[in-house]
Structure formats: structure tokens, C-alpha cells
Amino acid sequence: MKLLAHLLWAAVAAAAAFCLGAIAFNRGEHINSLWLVLAAACTYATGYRFYSKFMAARVAMLDDKRATPAERLRDGHDFEPTNRWIVFGHHFAAIAGPGPLVGPVLAAQFGYLPGTLWIIIGATIGGAVQDFIILFASMRRDGKSLGQIAREEVGKVAGFISLITVLLIMIVMLAVIALVVVNALRGSPWGTFTIAATMPIAVFMGIYLRFWRPGKVLESTGIGVLLLVASILGGRAVAASALLAPVFTLSAMALAFAIIIYGFLASTLPVWLLLAPRGYLSTFVKLGVIGLLAAGILLVRPELELPAFTRFVDGTGPIFAGKIFPFCFITIACGAVSGFHALIASGTTPKLIARESHARSIGYGSMVLESFVALMAMIAACVLQPGVYFAVNSPAGTVGATPAAAVATISSWGFPVSEANMANLARDVGEQTLFYRTGGAPSLALGMAHIFARGGGGQSVIGFWYHFAIMFEALFILTILDAGTRVGRFMLEDLLHLSPSGGHGGGMLAVIATSALVVAAWGYFLVQGVLDPLGGINSLWPLFGISNQLLAAIALSVGTTIVLKMHGARYMWITCAPLVWLVTVTFTAGWQKILSPVPAIGFLAQAARLQAAAAGNPLDAATRALIFNARLDAAVCAIFMILVAAILVDSIRVWIGIFRGANPAPLCETPFVATRLRAEEV
Amino acid sequence: MRKLRRVGELAMAILRELADESAYQRHLAAHGRSHSAEEWRRFSDRHLARTYARPRCC
Numbered sequence: 001m002k003l004l005a006h007l008l009w010a011a012v013a014a015a016a017a018f019c020l021g022a023i024a025f026n027r028g029e030h031i032n033s034l035w036l037v038l039a040a041a042c043t044y045a046t047g048y049r050f051y052s053k054f055m056a057a058r059v060a061m062l063d064d065k066r067a068t069p070a071e072r073l074r075d076g077h078d079f080e081p082t083n084r085w086i087v088f089g090h091h092f093a094a095i096a097g098p099g100p101l102v103g104p105v106l107a108a109q110f111g112y113l114p115g116t117l118w119i120i121i122g123a124t125i126g127g128a129v130q131d132f133i134i135l136f137a138s139m140r141r142d143g144k145s146l147g148q149i150a151r152e153e154v155g156k157v158a159g160f161i162s163l164i165t166v167l168l169i170m171i172v173m174l175a176v177i178a179l180v181v182v183n184a185l186r187g188s189p190w191g192t193f194t195i196a197a198t199m200p201i202a203v204f205m206g207i208y209l210r211f212w213r214p215g216k217v218l219e220s221t222g223i224g225v226l227l228l229v230a231s232i233l234g235g236r237a238v239a240a241s242a243l244l245a246p247v248f249t250l251s252a253m254a255l256a257f258a259i260i261i262y263g264f265l266a267s268t269l270p271v272w273l274l275l276a277p278r279g280y281l282s283t284f285v286k287l288g289v290i291g292l293l294a295a296g297i298l299l300v301r302p303e304l305e306l307p308a309f310t311r312f313v314d315g316t317g318p319i320f321a322g323k324i325f326p327f328c329f330i331t332i333a334c335g336a337v338s339g340f341h342a343l344i345a346s347g348t349t350p351k352l353i354a355r356e357s358h359a360r361s362i363g364y365g366s367m368v369l370e371s372f373v374a375l376m377a378m379i380a381a382c383v384l385q386p387g388v389y390f391a392v393n394s395p396a397g398t399v400g401a402t403p404a405a406a407v408a409t410i411s412s413w414g415f416p417v418s419e420a421n422m423a424n425l426a427r428d429v430g431e432q433t434l435f436y437r438t439g440g441a442p443s444l445a446l447g448m449a450h451i452f453a454r455g456g457g458g459q460s461v462i463g464f465w466y467h468f469a470i471m472f473e474a475l476f477i478l479t480i481l482d483a484g485t486r487v488g489r490f491m492l493e494d495l496l497h498l499s500p501s502g503g504h505g506g507g508m509l510a511v512i513a514t515s516a517l518v519v520a521a522w523g524y525f526l527v528q529g530v531l532d533p534l535g536g537i538n539s540l541w542p543l544f545g546i547s548n549q550l551l552a553a554i555a556l557s558v559g560t561t562i563v564l565k566m567h568g569a570r571y572m573w574i575t576c577a578p579l580v581w582l583v584t585v586t587f588t589a590g591w592q593k594i595l596s597p598v599p600a601i602g603f604l605a606q607a608a609r610l611q612a613a614a615a616g617n618p619l620d621a622a623t624r625a626l627i628f629n630a631r632l633d634a635a636v637c638a639i640f641m642i643l644v645a646a647i648l649v650d651s652i653r654v655w656i657g658i659f660r661g662a663n664p665a666p667l668c669e670t671p672f673v674a675t676r677l678r679a680e681e682v
Numbered sequence: 683m684r685k686l687r688r689v690g691e692l693a694m695a696i697l698r699e700l701a702d703e704s705a706y707q708r709h710l711a712a713h714g715r716s717h718s719a720e721e722w723r724r725f726s727d728r729h730l731a732r733t734y735a736r737p738r739c740c
Contacts, residue, residue, distance in 0.1 A: 076712025078732065082699070089696035099740040166737065173740045214722035217701035271730040272723075279733075283700050333740075340739045347736050483738045490735050548740065 009049060016042030020120070023308075024113060030303040033379045036112070037297065040120050040375050044368040047124035052132065052364040059563060059571045060136040062356040067675040069143045070352055079143070081354035081677055084361060091349045092366040093283050095131075095341045096290070098177055098477045099334025099548070100374035105381040105440035105447075106541060107331040108389065109319045111309040112382045114328045119378065122329070122336030123371030126578035130552055131341045132363035133559040133575055138346035139353055140669040146346045150558045150647070152668040153565070154654055158647045162554055165643050166343065167491045169547040171518070172636065173340075174263075174484045175525030176540040177477045182255045182530060183439035183537075184474060189248035190235040190430050190467050192255070195474045196248070197231035198278065199262070205277035217280055224281045228475075232467050239430055249432075252530045259481070260523040266482030267489050267515040275482050282479035289448075289472045293376050296451040304382040306389065311413060318394035319438070320538045321600035326589040330545030335374025337582060339551025341367065354682045355675075380447030381440075387417025388425065388434075392443045395535030396436045403435050428459060429466035438535040441477075445469035488518035528629045531622070534600065539633055542593055546637060549586045550644040553579060557651040564658055565665045583648065590641045594634045603634035705729060 019039035023031060056062045073079040082090075107115035137149055144152075147166070151159025185191045204227070205220045213219060238244045250258065266274055315323035320331065334340065345363060353359060381389065390399075390410045399406040403419050410417050426434045429449065434442065449465035457465075492514045529536025556579035564572050596602030599609040607630040610623055619627070658665045698704045709725045710717060 076708050077705075077729070080705075080708055083692075083695065085692055086696050086699045086704075090699055093700055095739045097739040170737065177740065210723065210726075211719070214719040214726075215703065215706055215717060217703050218697060221701065271734050272726055275734055276726075276730050280701060284697075287700075338739070340737070343737045344739055480738050480740065483734055486734050487737050544740075 009046070012042050013046045016046050023116065027308060030305065032301055032303050033297055033383070034301050036116055036375060036379060040372060043120050043124055044372070047128070048364060048368060051124065052128065052360050055129065055132060055574060056357065056360040059567070059574060062136070062359060064355045064357050065674055066356055067673045068139060068353050068356060069350060070354055071675060071677055072673055073142065079351045081681065082352040084354070084358040087349060087352045087358065088362050088366060090352065091344065091362050092369055093287065094344045094348065095366060096286065096370050096373060097334060097480055098180070098473060099338065100370055101377045101444055101473065102180055102440040103332040103335055104374050104378035105444045106319055106537070107328050108306055108378060108381040109310060109312050109317045109393070110324050110328055111307050112304050112378060113308040114324050115332055115378055116375065118329055118332055119336050119371055119374045123368055126581070127337040127341070127371065128364040128367035129574060129578060130337060130555050130559065131345050131367045132359065133563070134342045134555050135345040135350055135359050135363035137559065137562050138350040139356065139359055142670050143351040144346065146342045146555060146558065149346060150554065153558060153561050155650050158650045161643050161647050165551060165554065165640070167488065168640065169551055170484055170488050171521045172525065172540070172544050172547050174481055174522035175529065176544040178256070178259050178481055178522065178526045179529040179536050179540060180439040180441050181259060181474050181477050182252050182526070183437055184441040184470055185250070185255055186252045187249055187432055189245040190239040191470045192248040192250055193238040194231050194235040194467055194471045197234070198228065198475055199274070201227045201231065202274050202278040202281065205281070206273040209277065210272055220277070221280045221284055224277065225284065228281070228285070228471065232464060232471055235467055236430055236463065256526050256530050260519055260526065262478070263481055263485045264515055264519045267485040267519065268511055275486065278479050279483065282475050285472055286476055290373055293380065293448060293451070296455045297376060297379055300451050300454045302379070302383040302451060302454070304379065305384060306382040306386050318390060318398040320541060321598065322542070322592065326585040327542065329585045330542055330549055330589045332374065333545045333548040335371055337549065337552045337578065339548050339553070339555055342551065342555035354677060377444055380444055380451060383447050383450055384443060385417065386415040387411065388422070389443055390415055391417050391422055392434050392437045392446065393440065394436070395438050395538070397533035397535065406435055428462050430463040438537045441470065441473045445473065485515065485518050489514045492517060531625065538600065539603070542589060543633060543637060546586050546590050546593065547640050549582050550640050553582045553586060553644055554647050556582065557648055561651055561654055562667070564655055565667050569659070587641060590637050593637050603630045603637070606630040702729060
């Protein structure tokens, strides 16, 4: 039996190697998406079976005889021993944000291969390792947060910097995801109506749940989903109405301000009225769509139209500028390695784990599943004709301000596309135009609609599926946006000592002032993105990717410190290898974003070019703003790098102390207490 | 068939957990209370305040 198991796993590992080889060495022919799915599934299975088992047994030394915080601190609220697969579902729903959907779509400009390999390999030996180690560390420390663990295990400087870094990253993240929504809904009455309808639907659900049927969350969410489908169908009628279509046809700037106002309201209104019902709706729609997409890909098995590599590996990409190294690796953060996961792994999840051994499937397993979501997004982008993909994702500032100019430029790159082709596609999906829809969401929606329509219904339903996908992405993103604004408000209240009792919401004036400050901060970057002649994504997405990966660097340096304290240098490579890679990638990307002499890449070169273009004449207000914004982006990038460098230096100081024997290196784990949970309680 | 039913039950349990309905049941059990509109509102306010004070992933 054991021999059979060995043979089976050898076959799975061989299949992983064969499929990875097949997709890596395939050139000139279209490849079926099933190769990517198989390569990923076999690699994840092998990584989970062997690598995560090794980490669980040898590195973390998980011990099921040890009581977890869920058991020791059980309070019926935060701490509660919970079934492993329920915690898995909870953790996966919390880590799966819009990042793994949008990042791969943008990175597809290099071709399908670089992003696919990074998603599969990065998650297996980087992202899943980070999530598992931080979950384990938090579980052994009463469910403490990453900042608290950093303070205890590394030092006070690391703890404080972690908190500041999280706040700054959140501001950039909220701006960039808001920009994705703006670009998806700009000039789209159908999409705008559908998303606008989600707000009264959420309020209705909130009132239903509060006063009519208290506690019936699944029931109210079911009604909400039905209303959402009705709003998508109603959106088609709105787009066709001469009276209503102009009302819902908004410019990018109008949408940006609508989202800013929404963010402010969501942060100040009672949670039960808007945030919570939207959160429930978003969670279920998200899981449903991910399942639907997986089923669609398996059923349809589409061929990838994008090549393995495009000419843009040289750094001249129209979607974002920069070479594969380092930019592919910061564009895809969630889905490969995401620092934000460390916040979830040191948040709710460790307080629910019933047995220590469950941390393996929850921490490592959830991450590889999210990586699979990223791979599906990559497939959805790559099933589009390359000409269509670039026409949708390229900004006017790069390919030309008219459709004729855009198709000429894109066709000259070797990706033929025509105006008639784009007009037909736009008509099929019920849009006025699909040119210059930067941000990744519309092309992902097109790819998903393509797969869903082939799965059943054909071209006649492609408009419904396109808007269904847009609704899903926007609903998902706005849920992160409103919750993120609220969390940012709390962080600011804490930093400004506006909540002396330790609670939140220290008076209406404080709530309004801190909400306004947070909204103004991300709103500023959002407006900057809207005004950017290169579409905003070119500047903001790399900034977001760098910041997210820097947070991962913080998490991995904390993880390395813990592993070093537990075992000396023996297993240090497990967290240190991904840490070295991430530091190399993010610092190279950060350096290039600040100092590259190529204006499309370097913020300072961009500012200098704008200044030079004026040729000594007085600058107009718009140009002055663009110059200021480019310099501000450079400063933000530099601040991120300095903060993370400070944590790294602090960590290395601790590591050297341990190696020399100068530091006593005590682990701050809670003492061992034997579990009393019976098997049937787990 | 039994296995299929167990999978269905597990899926339903995950949905209830995501919908906070299981958390509410735990709250009732922990405090020895029975369900009422007022109790749900008390639980919901406390639970949501904590949930929405934590960062969400991107």
C-alpha cells in the first residue's frame, strides 16, 4: 500500500514537471488551458503533500496535544474551536480579494508564460510558506497580530513600522482598486446602473435583516442575489433607454467622485445598514463566481490566444512599462505572494483553529487555492484575441487618442485588430466602446463572458455574462473599499489617540474627521490616476504591488526570525529564500520606479520630461499637478522602501545576535497547555 | 450516498459560518439566551464592529 502511494505521488510529481515543461517550451502553437490547470494542480498537490508536510512536522513542529488559543481562550465570540474546513472556507473567503483577479490580467501583457510560472512557483514556495508560518506563529502567540509579533520577536521599531506600513499600503491599495472600478464603469450605463443598484439592494437587505427577519442572513442574501440578477437584466433596458442611459453614462471623474462620496458614507453609516449586507452579498457572489469560472474552464477547455511571450518583455509594454524582471513579480502579488495575507493569518483565523495540525491545510492550502484563482484569471485574459486584449487594456496616451489610431498602433505590434471587430464586440456586450478600458476588469470580464457563453447560450448571452462579471468585480472591489476605509479610519483614530477607551468611534466629529482624512488620502491618488495621461494603472498598480510585496518582506523577516530562534540556521532558508527574492524584486522595482531615466517607468524622469516640455514657458495648472503627482509617487515609493529597509536592518541585527550568541533569543510563545478537546469536538 | 450527504452538510455549515449564523448560535449557547430580534441586534452590533475593524485582503 505504501509502495502504491509512493508510486502515485511520483506520478503526480512527474505530471507536474511534464506539464510545466510543456507550457514552458511550447512556442508558436496555441496551447490548451487545460495544460495550465494540470500543471498547477499537480504542482500544488506535490507542494502540499511534501513541502507543507515537511514544514508542519520539522519546522513548526505542530503538536495536536497542545491546546490552541481557540480552546484556551474560548469565549464564544473571537476564540472558538471550529471545524477545519469551515475555518478553511472562512480564511479563503478573507484572503481572496480582487488582487489575484486583476494582477494576472495586467501581467498577461508579457504573454501567458511568465505570469503563470510565477503564480504556480511563487505560491508553492513563497506565498503559501508565508501564510502558513505567520498563521503558525500567531496561533502559538494567542492569535496576536503581525505587528504585535514583530514587536515581541524582532523589536519595538519593527512593530511600529509594521503598523505605519499597513496604513500607507491600505491607502494606495484603496486608490488603485477604486481606479479599476472607475475604468470599468466609465461611459457604461449598463454597468453603472447595475453597480448603483447594489447599494439600495444592500440597504434593503440590511433593514430586512435588522427588523423583518433578524438573524436570517442566508435568506436575505438569497433575496439579494436574485435582486442583483434582476439589476443586471434591468441594466440592459437602462442602456437602451433614451431617457435613462444619459443619467447613468458617467465620465471617469464623475465616477471617481461618486466612489469617494460612497467611501465616506460607508465609513460613517452604521455597519449593519450598508457594509455588512454588501459584505455577505460579495462573499457569496465571489465564491459562486470562482466556482463557476473553474467549472467553465474545465467544461470549455479554451485555447490560449496570447503567445507564451510577447514583444513587451523588453519593458515597452502599453499597459505598464518595465521589463519582466522585476515588474511581472510585483504586478502579480496576490495569487503568488501577498503580504496582506499575513494580516488575515494573524487576525481571525488563528483564533478559530481547533488543532495545531489544521494550520497546514488552512494556511498553506488556502493560499494554493487562491493561486488557482489567479491562474484562472490569467486563462480568462489569455483566451482573448491579443489585439482585443491590448485594445481594451491600453491607455489612449500610449496607443493613440482615436480608435483608428489605436488599432493601427496595436496592429503594427503584430496583434491585428480592426475598428469593426471592436465595435461588434462592444455591441455584443452592450457597451458603447471597449477601447481604453484600462485596469484589467473589463478584459477579465470579456474573457469570463467568453468562457461562460461557450459553456451555454452562445453569443446571445455574452452581454449578460459580461455585465455579470463586471458586477461581480465591482461589488467585490467596493466591499474591500468601504471596509478598508473604515479600518483606515480606526487606525487613524488610534494613531491620533481619538479613542481613549480603546474602542472606536470616539464621537461623531472624530468619526467624520478621520473618515474624511482617509477618503481624502486615497481619493487624491484616485483622482491622480484618472488625470494621468497614461491611464493611472501604469503608475499606481506597480506602487501597490511594491507596497504589498514589501509587507510580505516584513512578514517573511518576522517568520525567519522565529524559525531562527526555534532551530538556528538549519531551516532558515525556508523563509529566507522567498524573502531574499522579494527584497531583490521590490527594491529593484522601487529603485526603477523612482530613478529610471525612461519617463514611462521612472516617476522623477516623468516629472523632468513634463518640465522640459514646457521649454521655459510658465507651466499650466494641469502640468504642475502632473509634475507634483509624479514626485509624490516617487516619495511614497521611497518611504515604503525606507520603512521596510529599517525592519530588515532591525531583523538582521537580531539574527546576527543569535548567530553570535549575544542575544538570548527567547521565543515569545505561550506556554504549553495540554488539550482537553475530544476528537468529536474538532 | 452518505458521503454525499456529509459533503452537502459541510458545504451548508461553511455557508452558515460565512453568513455569521453559526457565530450567532454560538453566542446564544455561550450566554444561555434564546433567539429574539433584540438579541440578534445585540450580537450583530458587537460582531460586526469587530469584523469591520480588521483589514480585508486585496
